[in-house]
Amino acid sequence: xxxxETQERLKFNTIVQQATHNPEFSLAIxxxxxxxxxxxxxxxxxKLLKTYTADVPISxxxxxxxxxxxxxNKYNIAAMGLGSENDxxxxxxxxxxTHEVADKIMRHNNEVIRTRKVLSQEEIINDINTxxxxxxxxxxxxxxxxxxxxxxxxxxxxITKEKExxxxxIENEKQRIQAAEQERYIKAAAxxxxxxxxxxxxxxxxxxxxxxxxxxxxxxxLLEATRNVESIxxxxxSGYEDKTIRASLxxxxxxxxxxxxxxxxxxxxEKRYQYKNLPVRFEHEFSSNSNFSFIKVDSTxxxxxxxxxxxxxxNGFGGKEGEIIVKLMVDDIQLKIIIQDNGNGISDQMVYKIxxxxxxxxxxxxxxxxxxxxxxEMLKNNNGEFGIESELNKGTKLTLxxxxxxxxxxxxxxxxxxxxxxxxxxxxxxxxxxxxxxKFKDYAGIVELKHFMIGEEALxxxxxxxxxxxxxxxxxxxxKPELDGLLVIKKAQVPRSFLVTSHFDNQIVIDLANKSHTKxxxxxxxxxxxxxxxx
Numbered sequence: 001x002x003x004x005e006t007q008e009r010l011k012f013n014t015i016v017q018q019a020t021h022n023p024e025f026s027l028a029i030x031x032x033x034x035x036x037x038x039x040x041x042x043x044x045x046x047k048l049l050k051t052y053t054a055d056v057p058i059s060x061x062x063x064x065x066x067x068x069x070x071x072x073n074k075y076n077i078a079a080m081g082l083g084s085e086n087d088x089x090x091x092x093x094x095x096x097x098t099h100e101v102a103d104k105i106m107r108h109n110n111e112v113i114r115t116r117k118v119l120s121q122e123e124i125i126n127d128i129n130t131x132x133x134x135x136x137x138x139x140x141x142x143x144x145x146x147x148x149x150x151x152x153x154x155x156x157x158x159i160t161k162e163k164e165x166x167x168x169x170i171e172n173e174k175q176r177i178q179a180a181e182q183e184r185y186i187k188a189a190a191x192x193x194x195x196x197x198x199x200x201x202x203x204x205x206x207x208x209x210x211x212x213x214x215x216x217x218x219x220x221x222l223l224e225a226t227r228n229v230e231s232i233x234x235x236x237x238s239g240y241e242d243k244t245i246r247a248s249l250x251x252x253x254x255x256x257x258x259x260x261x262x263x264x265x266x267x268x269x270e271k272r273y274q275y276k277n278l279p280v281r282f283e284h285e286f287s288s289n290s291n292f293s294f295i296k297v298d299s300t301x302x303x304x305x306x307x308x309x310x311x312x313x314x315n316g317f318g319g320k321e322g323e324i325i326v327k328l329m330v331d332d333i334q335l336k337i338i339i340q341d342n343g344n345g346i347s348d349q350m351v352y353k354i355x356x357x358x359x360x361x362x363x364x365x366x367x368x369x370x371x372x373x374x375x376x377e378m379l380k381n382n383n384g385e386f387g388i389e390s391e392l393n394k395g396t397k398l399t400l401x402x403x404x405x406x407x408x409x410x411x412x413x414x415x416x417x418x419x420x421x422x423x424x425x426x427x428x429x430x431x432x433x434x435x436x437x438x439k440f441k442d443y444a445g446i447v448e449l450k451h452f453m454i455g456e457e458a459l460x461x462x463x464x465x466x467x468x469x470x471x472x473x474x475x476x477x478x479x480k481p482e483l484d485g486l487l488v489i490k491k492a493q494v495p496r497s498f499l500v501t502s503h504f505d506n507q508i509v510i511d512l513a514n515k516s517h518t519k520x521x522x523x524x525x526x527x528x529x530x531x532x533x534x535x
Contacts, residue, residue, distance in 0.1 A: 029056060029058075029060070029155065030060075030118075030139055030140075030141040030153055030154070030155055031118070031141060033048070033049060033052060033053070033141070033153055034141040034142065034143060034144070034153060037049070037143055037144065037145075037153075038144050038146070039146060040145065041145060042145055042150055045143060045145060045150070046062075046070065046071055049062050049071055049153060050071055050073075053073035054073060054074065056073060056075070057075060058075060058155055058156075058157060059072075059073070059075050059076035059079045059080075059155060059156040059157075060072070060073045060075070060076055060153065060154070060155045060156075061073070061076050061088070061153075061154055061156075062143065062151060062152065062153040062154070063109060063151050063152055063154070064150065064151040065113055065149065065150065065151055067092050067093070067106050067109055067110075068089075068090055068091065068092055069088050069089055069090065069091050069092070070089060070090075070151065071085070071089065072085055072088050072089075076088075076156065079156070079158075080096065092106075093105040093106060097125060098125075098126075101123060101125055104121070104123065105121075105123070105138070108121045108138070108140070109140065109152060112140045112141075112142055112152050113142060113149050113151070113152060116142045116144075116149060117142070118139075118140070118141050118142075119140050120137060120138060120139045120140065121137075121138050121140075122135065122136065122137055122138070122159070123135075123136045123138060124136075133160075134158060134160045135158070135159050135160045135162075135163040136156050136157065136158060136159065137156070137157045137159045138154055138155075138156050138157075139154060139155045139157070140152050140153070140154040141153050141154070254298070255296050255297055255298055255382060256296065256297075256299060257294040257295070257296050257405055257407070257408055258294060258295060258296075258297060258299050258302070259292070259293075259294055259411075259504070259522065260290070260293055260294065260295055260328060260335060260337070261286055261290060261291045261292070261293065261328060261525070262504065262505075262522060262524060262525070263299075263302070263303060263306075264284065264286075264306070264326055264328060264337070265284070265524065267303065267306055267307060267310070268282045268284055268326060270307075271307075271310050271311075271314075275314055278314065278317070278319065279320070279321040279322070280314050280317060280321070280322050280323070280324065281322070281323045281324070282310075282324050282326070283323065283324070283325045283326070284325065284326045284327070284328070285325060285326075285327045285328070286327070286328040286329075287328065287329040287330065288528075289330055290328045290329055290330045290335070291525055291528040292407060292411065292413035292525070292528075292529075293328075293330045293335050293404055293407075294404065294405050294406070294407050294408070294411075295335055295382075295402040295403070295404060295405060296382070296383075296405045297382040297384075297402065298378070298381065298382060301378045301381070301382075302378065302382065305374065305375050305378050306337075306339070306400075308370065308371070308374075308375075309339055309370065309375070309398060310324060310339065312370045313339070313341040313343060313396070316341065316343045316344060316396075317341075317343050322341060322342055322343055323341065323342050324339065324340070324341045325338075325339075325340050325341075326338070326339050327339075327340070330404055333403060333404065334401055334402065334403055334404060335401070335402050335403075335404045336399060336400070336401050337399070337400045337401075337402075338397060338398070338399050339397070339398045339399075339400075340395060340396070340397040340398075341395045341396055342394070342395040343395050343396065344392065344393060344395075345390045345391050345392040345393055345394050345395050345396050346390045346392070346396060347390075347392060350390075351388055351389070351390050354372050354388055355388065357373070357376075372386075375400075379400065379402075382402065383402065383403055384400055384401060384402045385400075385401040385402075386398075386399070386400060386401075387399035387401070409514075409519075410510060410513050410514050410518070410519055410520050411519065411520060411521075412498050412519035412520060412521040412529065413529065413530065414529060414530040414531070414532050415471070415473075415498065415521075415529055415530070415531050415532065416471075416496065416532050416534045417443065417446065417447055417471065417531060417532065417533045417534065418469065418533070418534060418535045419446050419447075419533070419535065420446075420447070420469055421446075421447040421448070421469055421470065421471050422447070422448050422449075422450055422465060422469060422470050422471070423436075423440065423447050423448070423449050423450065423470075423471045423473065424450045424452065424458055424461065424462060424470060424471070424472045424473070424474075424494075425449060425450065425451050425452070425473050425474075426452045426453070426455060426458045426472070426473070426474040426475060426478070426485070426488060427453065427474070427475040427500070428453045428454075428475065428477075428478050428479045429475070430453070432475070432500075432523070432526070433451045435526050435527060436449065436451075436473065436526070437449065438527075439526065439527065439529075439531065440531070443531065443533070446533060447471075453479070454478075454479060455474075455478050455479075455483040455485075455487075455488045456483070458472075458474070458488065458492075459488060459491055459492055462492045462494060463492075467492070467493060467494050467495065468495065470494050470496070471494070471496045471497075471498075472488075472489065472492055472494040472496065472497040472498065473498050473500050473521075474488050474489060474497070474498070474499060474500065475499075475500055475501060475523070476499055476500075476501035476503055476509060477501070477503070485499050485500075485501065486499060486509075486512050486513065486516055486518065489516065489518055490516060497518060498518070498519050498520070498521050499513055499518050499519070499520045499521070500520075500521045500523050500526065501520065501521075501522070501523055502522070502523040502524060504520060504522035504523070504524070
């Protein structure tokens, strides 16, 4: 201390007070130390280093040109897990680190001594005390006795926390970019699914109506092709489904009305794609009065149970050819879903156990690996009933029964016509216009159809006509995004307006339609909606 001027001593103390675990401050300390060692002999330098580093709160040590430690402050001794400085002096890096790490440190030390440059390096080590991985920043400054390099003084700063923060930031940034890319993909896939579903639906309607024009074998082949394309399109979304969405399927949700026919159709689309490489056919038979039937259930639990049933039936075929038929029928008070296969069936004893809640061994192959208690719990929570019939080597039939509920006010299950009406159809997909043409072909002498693909053109026509004798059927998404179907309805002020959209399950669209008192028709059920002449 007495060899340094008061001003320099104050400068050094200020730096020390700021040096917690910061590499920049540590470097400043080393530079000040090295500067004041110049002009002293080796013995004086060692004494100087020991005096000025005693209370510096970072690990500092000094080495000779032979790469042996010749001194250290108490913080470094403690960090190394040593009892005293005597356990440190005369040792080399090989005494404390792996051969690979020690080699790297020695090469770096020799570079500092050879070039007389201030250098730094980062090293990953296993902590001597805890064995945990640590990241160290090693700062090294050459020590000069007048003009000769006699060694170096170094500081070791633990930067593990900073590295972990940086690593976490990089990982979060990577996840943010991946999430953004996935969101863009999902939006693009959703748009594609929306765009392709309408023409596929239209094609299906047209094919089914060509009973006389096309042989049955051709019609069935075309229908199967449209199903395959729709399944592939649907898989674009399901393949990128977020894990949190999958996890949400395990949570209970409030009971709400769901349109069963569409829920079943979407489920069959998913299963056709999921098992596209197996010789399993998925068919459906819906009664004509069931297309617009609602039940009130926990939607996610309902869909999960149905999915599990179909999966179990497929597994029951053991890779062999099979057929699963999903039937839907309703009466005045209840809705019945029948899921039937032509597989191996299960024994009478097993059917008895299932019906009477007798425990079934988990590894019993005769139970088609279904959790029947979960099915019954879901039905109990949603006022449903369960039935099972089976015959060995012929197949199994499961029946789920629910009380029907009234359709929500915003659902359009029928279209009221008046004689002399002008029906304005607005959709930017030409195939949907063909569906409406076929739908209204039996009413050619009663109403006149007007087709538009652009919202402004439809509005211009509507504003020149008697709106009381008009019926407006408009899609939600149109070519120009600033003018959607609901905005067209608002501007047109046609009392009988319907939003025809495949976004039937989009709550935002439904809320907007509700707000404007507009009835919504699922585009997927266009061919099934009832047209009713009221006057």
